[in-house]
Amino acid sequence: MIPDTIYCVITASARMIVVLMALLFATTTWAIEPGEQLSDQRQEIRARALSAELRCLVCQNQSIDDSNAPLAKDLRVLVREQISAGKTDREVISYVVARYGEFVLLRPRLSWSTALLWLAPLLLLGATGYGLYARARAPTAKPQEPPLTNVEEKRLKRLMDEKN
Amino acid sequence: MTTELGHFALILAALVAAVQMLVPLYGAHVRDARLMAMAAPASLTQLTLVTLAFVALLNAFMTSDFSVALVANHSHSAKPMLYKISGTWGNHEGSMLLWVLILAIFGAAVALFGSNLPDSLRARVLAVQGSIALAFLLFILTTSNPFERLSPAALDGAGLNPILQDPALAFHPPFLYMGYVGFSMAFSFAIAALLEGRIDAAWARWVRPWTLAAWVFLTIGIAMGSWWAYYELGWGGWWFWDPVENASFMPWLAGTALLHSAVVMEKREALKIWTILLAILTFSLSLLGTFLVRSGVLTSVHAFAVDPQRGTVILVIMALFVGGALTLYAMRVRDLKQGGIFAPLSREGALVLNNVLLTTACATVLIGTLYPLFLESITGEKISVGPPYFNATFIPLMVPLLLALPLGPMMAWKRGDLQGAIQRLSMAIAATLFVALVAVALMQRGPWLAYPAFALGLWVVFGAVAEWAHRVKLFEAGRDEVLRRARNLPRAAYGGMLGHLGIGVMTLGIVATSAWQSEQVVVMKPGDKLSIAGYELTFEGASPQRGPNYQETVARLAVASRGRPVTTLEPAKRLYDAPKQPTTEAGILNAWGGDLYTVLGDPQADGAGITVRVYFNPLVRFIWLGCLIMAFGGLLSLSDRRLRVGAPRKVMAKPQAAE
Numbered sequence: 001m002i003p004d005t006i007y008c009v010i011t012a013s014a015r016m017i018v019v020l021m022a023l024l025f026a027t028t029t030w031a032i033e034p035g036e037q038l039s040d041q042r043q044e045i046r047a048r049a050l051s052a053e054l055r056c057l058v059c060q061n062q063s064i065d066d067s068n069a070p071l072a073k074d075l076r077v078l079v080r081e082q083i084s085a086g087k088t089d090r091e092v093i094s095y096v097v098a099r100y101g102e103f104v105l106l107r108p109r110l111s112w113s114t115a116l117l118w119l120a121p122l123l124l125l126g127a128t129g130y131g132l133y134a135r136a137r138a139p140t141a142k143p144q145e146p147p148l149t150n151v152e153e154k155r156l157k158r159l160m161d162e163k164n
Numbered sequence: 165m166t167t168e169l170g171h172f173a174l175i176l177a178a179l180v181a182a183v184q185m186l187v188p189l190y191g192a193h194v195r196d197a198r199l200m201a202m203a204a205p206a207s208l209t210q211l212t213l214v215t216l217a218f219v220a221l222l223n224a225f226m227t228s229d230f231s232v233a234l235v236a237n238h239s240h241s242a243k244p245m246l247y248k249i250s251g252t253w254g255n256h257e258g259s260m261l262l263w264v265l266i267l268a269i270f271g272a273a274v275a276l277f278g279s280n281l282p283d284s285l286r287a288r289v290l291a292v293q294g295s296i297a298l299a300f301l302l303f304i305l306t307t308s309n310p311f312e313r314l315s316p317a318a319l320d321g322a323g324l325n326p327i328l329q330d331p332a333l334a335f336h337p338p339f340l341y342m343g344y345v346g347f348s349m350a351f352s353f354a355i356a357a358l359l360e361g362r363i364d365a366a367w368a369r370w371v372r373p374w375t376l377a378a379w380v381f382l383t384i385g386i387a388m389g390s391w392w393a394y395y396e397l398g399w400g401g402w403w404f405w406d407p408v409e410n411a412s413f414m415p416w417l418a419g420t421a422l423l424h425s426a427v428v429m430e431k432r433e434a435l436k437i438w439t440i441l442l443a444i445l446t447f448s449l450s451l452l453g454t455f456l457v458r459s460g461v462l463t464s465v466h467a468f469a470v471d472p473q474r475g476t477v478i479l480v481i482m483a484l485f486v487g488g489a490l491t492l493y494a495m496r497v498r499d500l501k502q503g504g505i506f507a508p509l510s511r512e513g514a515l516v517l518n519n520v521l522l523t524t525a526c527a528t529v530l531i532g533t534l535y536p537l538f539l540e541s542i543t544g545e546k547i548s549v550g551p552p553y554f555n556a557t558f559i560p561l562m563v564p565l566l567l568a569l570p571l572g573p574m575m576a577w578k579r580g581d582l583q584g585a586i587q588r589l590s591m592a593i594a595a596t597l598f599v600a601l602v603a604v605a606l607m608q609r610g611p612w613l614a615y616p617a618f619a620l621g622l623w624v625v626f627g628a629v630a631e632w633a634h635r636v637k638l639f640e641a642g643r644d645e646v647l648r649r650a651r652n653l654p655r656a657a658y659g660g661m662l663g664h665l666g667i668g669v670m671t672l673g674i675v676a677t678s679a680w681q682s683e684q685v686v687v688m689k690p691g692d693k694l695s696i697a698g699y700e701l702t703f704e705g706a707s708p709q710r711g712p713n714y715q716e717t718v719a720r721l722a723v724a725s726r727g728r729p730v731t732t733l734e735p736a737k738r739l740y741d742a743p744k745q746p747t748t749e750a751g752i753l754n755a756w757g758g759d760l761y762t763v764l765g766d767p768q769a770d771g772a773g774i775t776v777r778v779y780f781n782p783l784v785r786f787i788w789l790g791c792l793i794m795a796f797g798g799l800l801s802l803s804d805r806r807l808r809v810g811a812p813r814k815v816m817a818k819p820q821a822a823e
Contacts, residue, residue: 116535117549
């Protein structure tokens with residue numbers, strides 16, 4: 001079992017990273033229409049953040065926040081209805097996934113089939129780190145260069161003369 | 165007739181490519197100078213023939229010869245000449261021909277300027293180039309012949325996708341391809357070195373300019389694409405983690421790592437085995453990029469050639485080259501001697517860190533791009549991997565890279581002194597903190613994490629300045645001494661510093677525009693006003709207009725700042741004649757502090773007003789300015805005589821400069 005304190009630290013730092021990501025590459029909205037916006041500023045901000053996480057199913061690699069497609073508009077309205085009804089972000093996402101499947105999530109949820117996807121960067125860093133460590137510990141032979149060939153000797157001489 | 169000549173030239177080029185591949189390779193094996201000498205004329209002949217074919221196709225597009233199927237499908241007689249020309253490569257067949265043309269240009273460049281290379285190395289490099297050319301020429305001739313005729317000829321063409329009718333996009337593919345294909349040079353040199361069984365610092369010196377040139381082109385190409393997306397697409401920012409963007413980004417990341425590891429190899433004879441592998445991987449990623457775009461396996465705005473048969477052929481080509489290269493690598497890697505020992509805290513150590521982070525980031529992008537594909541083919545499960553995933557994995561890898569970046573150049577080779585490096589950067593640290601505090605005072609909004617992120621960009625910028633100050637002894641020596649040092653600093657050193665400066669400037673732009681953007685989405689009627697980021701906008705109305713090959717609705721937004729009129733922005737919605745497709749033209753006021761970006765939405769159903777989206781994107785131009793600075797640094801470095809192959813090296817009285 002992981003002690004609770006450590007668990008808290010892990011989730012807190014994970015959350016911090018997520019916030020950092022969200023702010024650095026936050027996608028800007030272009031598709032939202034004035035009539036769709038919620039009057040409650042807090043709820044609207046939440047709706048926007050959620051919209052950036054959901055895929056427009058009829059488009060190519062666009063979130064519903066970016067897309068002009070009618071389906072994306074329907075989904076935006078759906079998300080806002082759910083938020084107005086007092087649902088939490090997690091509940092809204094579950095609701096949308098239940099209707100449209102995992103495919104709708106631009107950030108796949110951690111599961112057995114996505115474990116490799118999410119762990120790959122860490123595994124790679126760990127592997128290279130270990131490789132470098134092992135290499136640093138291993139005794140290294142002094143490098144030996146093969147002697148210059150005749151042709152190279154001549155060329156070297158020519159270059160030296162050229163310089164002088 | 166010209167079209168048939170082009171077709172004929174292309175077939176001849178494939179035959180010449182076969183000769184270019186086989187004869188010098190065998191010649192190098194049996195050490196026959198006459199056979200090896202075939203390589204250079206073969207590659208020049210190849211360039212001539214491919215150029216002929218390309219000009220023939222260009223001619224068909226410029227004269228709107230609709231008896232050629234490709235022209236009929238992708239051009240239109242009413243299109244402006246620029247887009248008739250760019251239409252040549254704005255389609256699958258033509259763009260593959262451009263790919264081969266650029267390959268031939270690079271090959272011919274080795275033939276012309278590589279006279280100082282050892283004969284067998286040059287023969288082998290050109291043979292590998294010939295093999296790549298042969299594979300792609302056969303691909304074009306068998307599955308994507310651009311010269312196919314159409315009978316009866318069409319009356320007029322189907323037109324070029326209107327969002328592609330843009331000056332920046334006209335030249336985006338050629339630059340991108342020059343980058344992709346340029347990395348084939350590093351690949352060919354790596355394979356040749358493996359065949360030779362010998363690799364040394366001289367090898368790195370020959371490879372570096374080619375890699376650098378390819379990297380500069382790729383940087384410009386990606387920046388152009390991003391700039392185009394920003395002002396043209398109107399539905400997004402400047403980077404979407406679209407699979408095809410990733411396809412060009414992966415070779416860039418690997419190529420950036422390669423540039424840095426080649427420095428270590430050139431100066432210290434270390435990281436040889438790694439550099440060779442990286443050279444192979446970089447070009448493999450270029451091939452992968454070509455495969456992803458051309459096969460259409462990943463649905464994306466770029467996939468204008470969705471054809472499974474072509475995809476399969478490119479996949480086979482890729483498997484042959486990547487598999488073959490890696491097998492050769494595995495067989496020969498033991499013969500290569502590793503050299504140059506260094507402590508973890510040293511310039512080499514810093515460059516290793518750079519390589520670890522860049523390649524991990526590259527692998528992450530690769531996995532994220534291909535994962536849905538693999539998962540679906542194995543389990544049938546459909547998932548999406550979008551921007552939230554890439555941001556969550558890519559940015560944490562970039563943060564330590566940017567943090568460590570200014571420290572690297574301040575460390576000595578072999579054994580560095582971290583404390584000393586930090587001391588030498590004390591001015592940069594002070595400047596970073598000062599400007600970051602000013603930013604905090606000025607920007608009383610947005611998420612608090614924006615400030616440390618902004619400071620990271622400042623740190624890289626001031627770090628680059630501090631490196632220059634340190635090298636010219638700005639605060640230590642007298643004025644004359646400083647000027648003398650600044651003049652004597654090699655161009656490659658300036659190139660490296662500019663490259664780092666560019667990354668910092670770009671980071672500032674990314675952070676500022678992501679964190680502090682303001683937006684307003686409103687319905688406006690003539691006379692309505694709105695204010696944003698100190699600007700006052702007045703909607704003066706919208707009216708229909710007629711362009712050369714489109715119909716558009718143009719809105720007029722008068723912009724004033726502190727009561728004084730600044731300009732009138734005219735965002736528009738266009739409907740092209742052929743093909744009938746709507747596009748959005750943003751109205752943008754460019755300024756260094758930030759862009760005022762306006763987009764015209766749809767009219768309200770009741771006819772009372774029209775949706776207008778107004779954004780203020782602070783420092784957004786820094787993103788592309790940073791790219792330009794990087795590319796300029798690369799060019800400056802290329803012009804350094806020490807990098808020019810075979811140029812006698814000047815004797816330097818002081819320590820070697822590096823990236």
